[in-house]
Amino acid sequence: MxxxxxxxxxxxxxxxxxxxxxxxxxxxxxxxxxxxxxxxxxxxxxxxxxxxxxxxxxxxxxxxxxxxxxxxxxxxxxxxxxxxxxxxxxxxxxxxxxxxxxxxxxxxxxxxxxxxxxxxxxxxxxxxxxxxxxxxxxxxxxxxxxxxxxxxxxxxxxxxxxxxxxxxxxxxxxxxxxxxxxxNGCAPAGWPSLSNDPFLDRVLDAIREEPGRDWTVERLAGIGAMSRSTFAERFRTAVGRSPADYVTEVRIDAAKRMLDAGRSVSDISRELGYASDEGFSRAFRRRTGMTPSSWRLAHRIPVPA
Missing domain, CATH: 2.60.120.280 (Regulatory protein AraC)
Structure with missing residues (x-):
């Protein structure tokens, strides 16, 4: 199993x-x-x-x-x-x-x-x-x-x-x-690996564990024990997007969980490595079509009248 x-x-x-x-x-x-x-x-x-x-x-x-x-x-x-x-x-x-x-x-x-x-x-x-x-x-x-x-x-x-x-x-x-x-045992061996590559999996795990870190391509390539050019090509082939785009995706997913937990926009933007609240809000809106505050309101459970 x-x-x-x-x-x-x-x-x-x-x-x-x-x-x-x-x-x-x-x-x-x-x-x-x-x-x-x-x-x-x-x-x-x-x-x-x-x-x-x-x-x-x-x-x-x-x-x-x-x-x-x-x-x-x-x-x-x-x-x-x-x-x-x-x-x-x-x-x-x-x-x-x-x-x-x-x-x-x-x-x-x-x-x-x-x-x-x-x-x-x-x-x-x-x-x-x-x-x-x-x-x-x-x-x-x-x-x-x-x-x-x-x-x-x-x-x-x-x-x-x-x-x-x-x-x-x-x-x-x-x-x-x-x-x-x-x-319950129906997922294939290795799931949920995106890459089926242990070196890239190590990179993906690092991004998910510290989404707010300053993740440059050089730093990520070092974690994966590859050259910058080899890493960028293997990453895009395996994951289907650039390293920078994947980092943004992980950050926005983390931001949604923090918004659900009641964290403020300022706290979230600082923890996720954005230079300003405005920069975080722009990135969130590009990804979701909504500002962080609007997303929080849309996902709040309505109180029965």
């Missing part, structure tokens, strides 16, 4: 930020097809019935959970195309496929959009992943998933704060699916 470092998993989950999370409930008759979009991230929870893939979902990781003891048995890899009530599927898009209903089926489907288009989530996860027995592994998140989709969204008036609440609900379910997949 492959185990995942708890701190590494926390870093992955903490970096996920949704801009949109729209849920809907879909009822399918036996044999009906539900196309899964190729241009967005889609989360599917099987509330009743079952589905199989076209093309088949292929080899994956099956998690068998004993209801009494909560003991988890992992069979990986195993060919299991059929997903049944209580299972979850996450598709990152890219390859067209559809789900076909096995009998009368009810699905909760969430269309997701990341707040940061350069998020490493797509690089860290396979094109799609399945979590069997999600309802047993994450009962609270499964209950949330089963009840968050409207049968007819057009018939339900939008109340103040609903988009924020829906996005937060969708993010909770998404993070729970990723955590269940990774923490």
């Amino acid at each position: 492959v185990t995942v470092d708890a701190d590494a998993l926390s870093q992955v989950l903490g970096a996920v930020d949704l801009r949109i999370g729209i849920a809907r409930r879909v009822s399918l008759d036996e044999g009906a097809l539900l196309p899964v979009p190729t241009d967005r991230i889609t989360l599917v929870y099987v509330a009743a019935g079952g589905v199989h893939g076209h093309p088949p979902l292929g080899e994956g990781c099956r998690l068998d959970v004993d209801p009494g003891s909560q003991r988890i048995t992992v069979d990986s890899p195993i060919r299991r195309d059929l997903l049944v009530a209580g299972d979850a599927l996450l598709s990152l898009g890219g390859s067209p496929f559809a789900l076909e209903a096995e009998g009368d089926t009810s699905l909760m489907v969430v269309d997701l959009e990341l707040a940061d288009a350069t998020s490493p989530l797509r690089a860290l996860l396979p094109p799609f992943l399945t979590v069997t027995g999600f309802d047993a592994l994450e009962p609270a998140a499964a209950a949330l998933a089963e009840n968050m989709g409207l049968v007819d969204p057009a018939s339900c008036p939008v109340r103040q704060g609903d988009p924020i609440i829906c996005r937060m609900m969708a993010q909770t379910v998404l993070l729970s699916v990723i955590r269940a997949w990774a923490a």
Whole structure:
């Protein structure tokens, strides 16, 4: 069974930020097809019935959970195309496929959009992943998933704060699916390495541990035991962006967590190595489209009237 470092998993989950999370409930008759979009991230929870893939979902990781003891048995890899009530599927898009209903089926489907288009989530996860027995592994998140989709969204008036609440609900379910997949032995060996390169992993770890340090290319190359030119080329090839862009990404992800914790903009800008509050705010806005203060307000849980 492959185990995942708890701190590494926390870093992955903490970096996920949704801009949109729209849920809907879909009822399918036996044999009906539900196309899964190729241009967005889609989360599917099987509330009743079952589905199989076209093309088949292929080899994956099956998690068998004993209801009494909560003991988890992992069979990986195993060919299991059929997903049944209580299972979850996450598709990152890219390859067209559809789900076909096995009998009368009810699905909760969430269309997701990341707040940061350069998020490493797509690089860290396979094109799609399945979590069997999600309802047993994450009962609270499964209950949330089963009840968050409207049968007819057009018939339900939008109340103040609903988009924020829906996005937060969708993010909770998404993070729970990723955590269940990774923490229970379905992640591949070495996950969540972005680079599959121990020297570059050492660099990435250093950036995440000290995001506010003055990270020059020379300093990072030294940590990776490479020349400046070799490091820059290997980094961009493996991670898909420049070292400077990755440092900014890590800093903004850290800033979001600090804003959630109630830290002031001045404290955050100093800790993350920015020369001024204005410089930090400009970098944050370029990355998220919002000022730090606006982002904090948008992500605050609304207080019921």
